[in-house]
Structure formats: structure tokens, C-alpha cells
Amino acid sequence: MVLQIDLSALRANYRTLAGLAPGARAAAVVKANGYGLGAEHVARALAQEGATDFFVALASEVPAVRRGAGAESRIFVLSGHMEGAALGDAIPVLNSAEQFFRDRATRPGRPFAIQLDSGMNRLGMEPGEWAGLKAEALAAAPELIMSHLACADEPDHPMNRQQLQCFREMTDGVTVPRSLAATGGILLGPDYHFDITRAGIGMYGGQPFADAKPVVRLSLPVIQTREVIAGETVGYGNTWTARRTTRVATVAAGYADGIHRALSSDGNRRRIDLLAGDNRCPVLGRVSMDLITADVSALDEVPAALDLLSPAQTVDDVADIIGTIGYEVLTSLGARYPRSYV
Numbered sequence: 402m403v404l405q406i407d408l409s410a411l412r413a414n415y416r417t418l419a420g421l422a423p424g425a426r427a428a429a430v431v432k433a434n435g436y437g438l439g440a441e442h443v444a445r446a447l448a449q450e451g452a453t454d455f456f457v458a459l460a461s462e463v464p465a466v467r468r469g470a471g472a473e474s475r476i477f478v479l480s481g482h483m484e485g486a487a488l489g490d491a492i493p494v495l496n497s498a499e500q501f502f503r504d505r506a507t508r509p510g511r512p513f514a515i516q517l518d519s520g521m522n523r524l525g526m527e528p529g530e531w532a533g534l535k536a537e538a539l540a541a542a543p544e545l546i547m548s549h550l551a552c553a554d555e556p557d558h559p560m561n562r563q564q565l566q567c568f569r570e571m572t573d574g575v576t577v578p579r580s581l582a583a584t585g586g587i588l589l590g591p592d593y594h595f596d597i598t599r600a601g602i603g604m605y606g607g608q609p610f611a612d613a614k615p616v617v618r619l620s621l622p623v624i625q626t627r628e629v630i631a632g633e634t635v636g637y638g639n640t641w642t643a644r645r646t647t648r649v650a651t652v653a654a655g656y657a658d659g660i661h662r663a664l665s666s667d668g669n670r671r672r673i674d675l676l677a678g679d680n681r682c683p684v685l686g687r688v689s690m691d692l693i694t695a696d697v698s699a700l701d702e703v704p705a706a707l708d709l710l711s712p713a714q715t716v717d718d719v720a721d722i723i724g725t726i727g728y729e730v731l732t733s734l735g736a737r738y739p740r741s742y743v
């Protein structure tokens with residue numbers, strides 16, 4: 402069982418996204434262990450591609466990124482300065498007046514950033530709170546002022562313009578570098594780029610970046626094959642019944658590895674396939690904790706491993722089947738896989 406990560410595709414995606422916002426610095430979002438792919442390796446590859454600014458969610462994620470990104474890089478912590486956070490040499494993105502005063506009291510003179518809430522109502526200072534704090538915060542010279550878009554993956558959504566206007570009202574005239582765009586915002590165009598962009602999912606090969614190169618391949622070793630005859634069933638709950646003689650392969654991975662149980666076939670109705678090159682092998686019956694069964698009858702020869710993720714079946718294809726997004730598929734990929742970097 403190997404999760405293969407194509408670092409040259411990752412670097413190419415970073416480069417392409419950076420090229421879409423040529424006037425801005427391209428920061429890289431590497432939270433949640435680099436979207437499940439390994440924060441240190443991902444950060445090292447992106448630093449080699451020229452990235453100098455990195456974003457993580459939590460202070461605990463900083464050391465791995467630091468090892469990859471090098472001593473000179475800036476690492477921003479999106480959750481800001483939480484009570485007791487060990488920030489080390491990272492830069493907290495302060496989200497409230499409470500965080501601002503805590504940070505200035507305990508880290509006077511150290512670099513910080515500010516997050517404003519432009520309408521998402523999730524994290525950041527609201528316009529009223531910012532108005533009261535703005536003069537004092539600017540006097541302390543933040544590294545960056547940012548906000549985050551709620552609907553950037555829907556280009557025509559009126560929320561995009563509304564948040565842009567709100568962000569501008571709160572920050573126009575300020576000389577501090579500004580940042581509004583993640584992957585979706587980069588694709589919305591230059592109005593949204595400001596001074597620093599913050600791409601995440603697009604670098605890892607996910608939507609809404611349609612031109613992304615696929616970055617991951619997940620290969621699952623075949624442990625056993627058998628023939629089942631018409632009327633026999635496969636897996637827990639007998640949910641799949643053979644209608645004709647079928648060659649069944651069992652691979653060593655399951656929902657404990659982040660391969661969602663909802664990918665099980667719906668009775669005999671096919672939901673997802675494992676891939677042998679371009680040949681599709683429908684998953685049969687339930688996905689178990691550590692095992693998956695697939696129909697390999699169409700193959701002349703059963704390979705040593707079948708792919709769940711490949712250029713022919715992306716994280717977004719898998720996400721569509723279970724009603725989620727590529728982000729969740731990527732970040733669910735388990736700790737049990739060795740990760741191999743090419």
C-alpha cells in the first residue's frame with residue numbers, strides 16, 4: 402500500500418497558480434500535514450520552487466514545516482495566538498482583539514499578522530472590532546492583513562464581490578501587505594489577488610483548479626484472488642451477489658486508511674472502481690476496515706497492485722461519489738500508508 406506523491410506535479414501546480422497572480426507573492430498553505438501528503442516534504446519542494454511564506458492551522462504543525470521550508474521562511478499560524486500556544490518562531494494570524502492583546506502582552510515586538518472577517522463569520526475581527534483596534538494594530542506594524550472568501554469556488558456568487566468590498570473598506574489606504582485569495586480567489590482574477598496569495602488545494606491537484614496536474618497515486622496491493630460462481634456473495638452483509646462467474650481480487654486497504662465505507666457498492670450497483678492502468682475493476686460489496694474486493698474478471702493478468710487514486714480517478718472523482726470535496730478525501734488518507742515521493 403503506497404501513497405505516491407508527485408512533487409514535480411506539485412511544484413508545477415504551484416508555479417502555474419503563482420503565474421496567475423504575477424503581481425503577488427505566492428504563499429503556500431500546508432496545514433493538516435500538507436493536505437495529508439506530508440508537510441515536511443511538501444514544504445521542502447515548494448521552498449525549492451521559490452515559496453517563502455507558508456500557512457498552517459495550528460502551532461503544533463510548525464516544526465515539520467520549518468524542517469522542510471528552512472530557517473528563512475515565514476510560517477503563519479491561522480488559528481492565531483491561542484491561550485498557551487507554543488508559537489516559537491512562527492507568526493500568529495491574530496483573529497480577535499483578545500488574541501491581539503494576549504499576543505502583544507506576551508510577544509512584544511515579535512512579528513504578527515491580522516485576520517479580518519469580511520462576511521464568512523468563521524474567524525477574524527469584525528468590522529466594528531477592527532475599527533476600534535486599527536490604529537493601535539497598525540502602529541505595531543503587522544506583517545500581513547488577510548481575510549478569507551466563503552464562496553470563491555463559485556465565480557458568479559455575489560458573496561465574492563460583497564466580501565471584496567468589505568475587505569477593501571477595512572483596509573484601503575493601509576500600507577501593510579494584504580491577502581484575500583486562496584485557490585478559488587486566485588481564479589477569480591486580479592481584483593482578488595492583492596499582495597500575497599494563499600493557494601492550498603490547487604497545488605495538491607484538486608478542484609476548483611481545473612488545470613491542476615494530478616499529484617497523488619494510491620496503489621493497493623492485491624493479497625488474494627479467487628473465483629466466485631453465480632449465486633455466491635462477497636463481503637460483509639452479503640450485499641453483492643455474483644450473477645456469473647467472477648474473478649475477485651482482495652486488496653489490503655480499507656476505511657481505516659481513509660477509504661470511505663460509503664464507496665461500497667450499492668448492492669450490485671457499482672459505485673467506484675479500482676484501476677489497473679486504464680482498466681476499471683468495480684469494487685464489489687462493502688469496504689471493510691482493512692480490505693476491499695474488486696472485480697478483476699476483465700484483466701488478462703492481475704497486477705500486484707490496483708490503484709484507487711490515479712490520473713484516471715482523481716480525489717474529486719472519489720469525492721463526488723461520496724458527496725464530499727477533494728479536500729476531505731486528501732486529508733483523510735491514513736497514517737498507515739508509506740508515502741513515497743517522486
Ligand SMILES: *Cc1c(COP(=O)(O)O)cnc(C)c1O
Nearest residue numbers: 430549583584599600601602603
Ligand atoms: C485552507 C485555507 C486556505 C487555502 O485554501 P484552498 O482552498 O485549499 O486553496 C487559504 N486561507 C485560509 C484562511 C485557509 O483556511
